[in-house]
Amino acid sequence: VGNQAWVAWVDTNLPDLNRINNKDDPVPILPGRFLGYVGSDGEIHIRDDNAWVNCPGDDNTSAGCTVHDVGSILVANTDDHLGPYNGLRIRCNGV
Numbered sequence: 001v002g003n004q005a006w007v008a009w010v011d012t013n014l015p016d017l018n019r020i021n022n023k024d025d026p027v028p029i030l031p032g033r034f035l036g037y038v039g040s041d042g043e044i045h046i047r048d049d050n051a052w053v054n055c056p057g058d059d060n061t062s063a064g065c066t067v068h069d070v071g072s073i074l075v076a077n078t079d080d081h082l083g084p085y086n087g088l089r090i091r092c093n094g095v
Contacts, residue, residue, distance in 0.1 A: 001028070001037050007058050010040040018042040021066040022085050026076030028066050033059065045069065050086055 002010070010017065019042055021028040031037045043055040045066050055065035062068060070076050083089045 001031070001039050003036055004038055004058075007038045007040045011058070014040075016042075018044055020044045020046065020085065022046045022083060023048050023080040024070050024075065024077040025066075025080040026070065026073045026078060027081050029070050029073070029076070033067070039067070046086055052086070 001007075017040065019028070019040070021043060023046055028039060028043075039059045041056060041058055043060060043066060045053045045055055045064060047053060047064055047069070051064075053064040055062065059067050
């Protein structure tokens with residue numbers, strides 16, 4: 001996530017970069033688009049039904065992608081940031 005110039009650099013120089021966004025996790029929509037922040041290309045969104053959706057382009061607004069499904073922090077769920085990600089729980093060492 002960054003301004004449009006940063007995202008253009010990421011898209012050009014890291015073309016194989018993917019980011020996985022889990023369900024209603026608020027972190028991928030922060031800081032907000034209203035501040036000029038954009039997510040780079042390569043989003044894969046895990047929907048509430050655990051289906052994985054490829055969301056090409058910067059901040060794809062299609063149904064099934066994070067920007068559409070988690071339109072604001074008011075509908076977000078911070079527990080989704082912790083997982084599980086399709087049944088896999090990601091943890092830090094010692095946590």
